[in-house]
Amino acid sequence: MNFGVVRDNLPYLLLGAWPDGPLGGAALTLVLSALSGLAAASVGLVLGIALALVRNRWLHAAVLAVLAFFRAIPVLLLIFWVYFLLPVAFGLDVPKLFTVVVALSLVGGAYLAHSVYSGIQSLAAGQWLAAAALGMTRWQVLRLVLLPQALPMMAPSFINQWVSLIKDTSLAYVIGVAELSFVATQVSNRVMVYPAEIFLAVALIYYLFCASLDLGSGWLSRRYAHIPQL
Template sequence: MGDFDFAIIYNNIPFLFEGMKTTLLLTVAAVIGGIVIGTVLAIIRIANVPILAWIAAAYVNFFRSLPLILVIFWLYFLVPLVLGRPVGAFSSVLIAFVLFEAAYYSEIIRAGIASVSSGQVAAARAIGMTYTQCMRFIVLPQAFKAMIPVLLTQAIILFQDTSLVYVVGLKDFLVSAELIANRDQKLIEMFMFVAVVYFTICFAGSLLSSHLQRKLST
């Protein structure tokens, strides 16, 4: 380990930073998209809308039964076919992540909504609120507050999962590091560095998540 070459990392910081920007952008966009669609799916299932609830449940179970890599390949193939024009790898991958993560987020959100006591819903309806108002002002704010630690944990998982864009060669943090590793024959340095960076970010995130968990439970 004596000949560990720190210069290779230092010299390539700007290039690696570009990759990290792609990783973070993908994470943030997929988290937002996943939560939005996930919430819709969860509400449809909880409100028990006929047929739609069944479709939502089928969607969730279907996506949860597939490997993310397969979903990435599918969308990479399907998005240009459906749109009738070429789209970059980033758009295809983002759509894949949103569709895939929505299934997982919807389960988290469903559990969060279920944790708000049904007495509150009954009370809200009794004072004349519509179902939508009740969801919007009473249930969802409480549910999301309670869910923050779990949503954060899922975001960390998603952040780690974005490394799988490797299979379509999108230049994220890992692919950027791999390019340097192959070009300059510095595999040990680059992959160790990648591991340390991911670990630091994810570990900090999980500490924050458990801190929030403790704060909310007191």
């Protein structure tokens, strides 16, 4: 095997056409996953809290139905819907990067919402009653009592979802976003040989990204494993 082709094209695999052109490659994969991870965390937190606070059974069922919808559809299909359907239906010009971030954050947020809800529900029910006896509203109980305890325990789930998002960014390839898989294919098509070496290098880069986050998830799990429930 000849990994010289990887060495010769490593700057392009890592940064794409930057600084002479737009950012791409592994750097764009990190940017997409970071933006999608932050957006998914926000969506998951809001919808998870909504599940915990909403007492109307029909509204609660509606939130669950929305989450089930986004958990059921493939990310690839959602990317196609956002990128191709919105311009046709509403005449919107949807940027490619925005499309990928929206699709990944909606699907990731739907999964995280259940993690947030489960984390809140795992705490002793007596805390709601005790705080209510002190005159606190449900929102105050959640914000001041429950979330400070639940969020550290949810952190590994958020990191694990980020690992999934890093891998799912490769789906941006289908609409021409120059992330790592896309530029690797460009390199492979240009040199016409050594595809195994090129994609082994790509797999190694993905592994390094995901393994680093996995180590962080394990560290957080050990750090907060001793936290007692009140």
